[in-house]
Amino acid sequence: MSTHSTTAAPGSPAAPSTLITGIGSLVTNDTAHGTGPLGLLTDAAVVIDAGTVVWVGPAGAAPAADERFDAGGRALLPGFVDSHAHLVFAGDRTAEFNARMSGQAYSAGGIRTTVAATRAATDAELDANLARFVREALHQGTTTVECKSGYGLTVKDEARALRIAAGHTPETTYLGAHVVAPEFADDPAGYVDLVTGEMLDACAPFARWVDVFCENGAFDGDQARAVLTAGVARGLTPRVHANQLSYGPGVQLAVELGAASADHCTHLTDEDVAALAGSATVATLLPGAEFSTRAAYPDARRLLAAGATVALSTDCNPGSSFTSSMAFCIAVAVREMGMTPDEAVHAATAGGARALRRPDVGLIAPGARADLLLLDAPSHVHLAYRPGVPLTAAVWRAGVREL
Numbered sequence: 001m002s003t004h005s006t007t008a009a010p011g012s013p014a015a016p017s018t019l020i021t022g023i024g025s026l027v028t029n030d031t032a033h034g035t036g037p038l039g040l041l042t043d044a045a046v047v048i049d050a051g052t053v054v055w056v057g058p059a060g061a062a063p064a065a066d067e068r069f070d071a072g073g074r075a076l077l078p079g080f081v082d083s084h085a086h087l088v089f090a091g092d093r094t095a096e097f098n099a100r101m102s103g104q105a106y107s108a109g110g111i112r113t114t115v116a117a118t119r120a121a122t123d124a125e126l127d128a129n130l131a132r133f134v135r136e137a138l139h140q141g142t143t144t145v146e147c148k149s150g151y152g153l154t155v156k157d158e159a160r161a162l163r164i165a166a167g168h169t170p171e172t173t174y175l176g177a178h179v180v181a182p183e184f185a186d187d188p189a190g191y192v193d194l195v196t197g198e199m200l201d202a203c204a205p206f207a208r209w210v211d212v213f214c215e216n217g218a219f220d221g222d223q224a225r226a227v228l229t230a231g232v233a234r235g236l237t238p239r240v241h242a243n244q245l246s247y248g249p250g251v252q253l254a255v256e257l258g259a260a261s262a263d264h265c266t267h268l269t270d271e272d273v274a275a276l277a278g279s280a281t282v283a284t285l286l287p288g289a290e291f292s293t294r295a296a297y298p299d300a301r302r303l304l305a306a307g308a309t310v311a312l313s314t315d316c317n318p319g320s321s322f323t324s325s326m327a328f329c330i331a332v333a334v335r336e337m338g339m340t341p342d343e344a345v346h347a348a349t350a351g352g353a354r355a356l357r358r359p360d361v362g363l364i365a366p367g368a369r370a371d372l373l374l375l376d377a378p379s380h381v382h383l384a385y386r387p388g389v390p391l392t393a394a395v396w397r398a399g400v401r402e403l
Contacts, residue, residue, distance in 0.1 A: 022045075127167065145169050155198050213241040
């Protein structure tokens, strides 16, 4: 295997083209290049140049390139696309998790504990923490990550969270409507006014998306609609925390407003499933949350059978899903949510790309961004077959080999 690497910036004239050959199994997610929904190819090769994929096909027909990397018969797939994560925060909630797993009542404040720690942290501390999680995810094959605000809940703290996040990813989400800020506990309507007014004005320049936690104890349907429509008016595209803890209006609202995704989707009526299946709104499932809270898992099979597009994401956050491992989420989805290994891998790559409306990631095809994950295994099925085993052999992000 080649050990040569380059520090040239992707897309720069000095960046050499690379032929990755000897790929035992290639997941393209492009049916024009291989068989089945994953567009599988065996004994394959890929050529990347200037940060993009420029050729895909049989190894024996591969064109020449400046460099050659021998995959040694291992599996290559698109980098994971984690379309739901909460990474701008300080502190952790170990005591809460320990109490919950020990069957004890916990009353230390939950999300408000994180809000207090996040407000008290410096910009440098928040930035370093976020960088650590992005790097941690990259080491596990995640090359695209979405990042939400939501642990500041003041104009200043929400805006700085998004400003910091924007330094690490273009997929930034304004989640001022995570929960009602403690200062507004007796005036939720006043907090909604803040979220849709001054806070939105400060945050919109740093955000691509607007999100709301539509749930009992957070924001009801009318409040969620106000938040989302205000965000749309400022040029942000909606996504919704929907139907996680109970049946509710979140999924229907997401579909009605053309949201890119409805996330969690744990408690769905037949009408909710039909609405998702008949729309462009992706059902993003977050098995880490159910794993970490011992809650019932969403029924992925029901959504897939209806024809809905499904994504898998980590929901990485310090309270209910403190994992950055998409491979872990794939294994849990296969074991607990009725997905096949092929479906779970597709959901963690192409599904996440759909949830972020990113046609350039989540696939390996000419013109796509060269975000690639080489497994230390002969097949993508090993992600579910060998749960908990670190299988990352190499990662390319925008054509640069990071690992």
